[in-house]
Amino acid sequence: MTRDAQGTILVAPHHFPNLDREHALAEEFGYTLNPAADVEAFREGLPEADIVMITPYAKLTAADFPVMSKCKAVIRYGIGYDNIDVDAATAAEIPVSIVPGTASEEVASHAFAMGLALARRLPAGGASIQNLGWAGTIGYDTPVLSELEVGVLGMGRIGQHVARMYQAVGARVRAYDPFVTESFVDLTTLDDILENSDVVSLHLPLTADTADLISKDVLAGMRKGAVVVNVSRGGLIEESALAEALTSGHIAGAGIDTFAEEPLGAEHPLRSAPNTILTPHIAWRSNRSTGALQEGAVERVRLALTGQPLIDLVN
């Protein structure tokens, strides 16, 4: 005889290889696991969900919370609250928890790899060969790494990692972070970083203050030949303006792992912009981070189901 389910754990569309950990937890607590096949199924599952496990591939807006009357907690796989209206969740008395720290090294490595590849003009060189051409003028005016001026925006866990990686190759690293007053690198203003860096590496959360930070005007004010790397959140950059700046050559390259809308639309202008390295939100992945992220999320569900607080959890 099967026992009646105690409740439902709803999982947003995801790219994990499997949900074995989530299934095991649901079984242990006598819950039903409902992995939503797409955003519509996710939305339809909200009224019945006791726990919502959300990825970057779904959103929870103010309009969603009124129907989530059974929900005890929202658990975000990864970091950032940008796809969740936290004020609406708070008003609905639903706690929201993220899973920080499971992929800092991975994300930093990805940003560093993109920055170095672009500083050395690798995508342009590769495209030239693929188009049956040869070197032309590619790379003749690039700074050597020991003279590279790198600006890191955001000195959290990941930004610090990135800064240390660039320091290791002798680059001059400066940083901007409105919440940091002391650092192992020189801190300076946002404008200074944007105007005087060969590589600008973004490691900021997406908030009302940072949305479209790298706007058309900001791009126009950046050093000619600069490179932009964004592995944090797509909404930080005005993407169509970046595509134009790449096409005009004012910006010499862009490494982008996160986009305002994911998956990236087929007609998105960045897809055809030159000198880019575009990756599909995989900076965080490695042979250990996927499991660690799922483990961290499942642990938070366990806390929620056993009535324990979700705040102040640090991996």
Ligand SMILES: O=C(O)CC[C@@H](O)C(=O)O
């Ligand atoms: O793709 C995911 O599900 C997790 C991504 C996550 O690490 C993040 O970007 O915060």
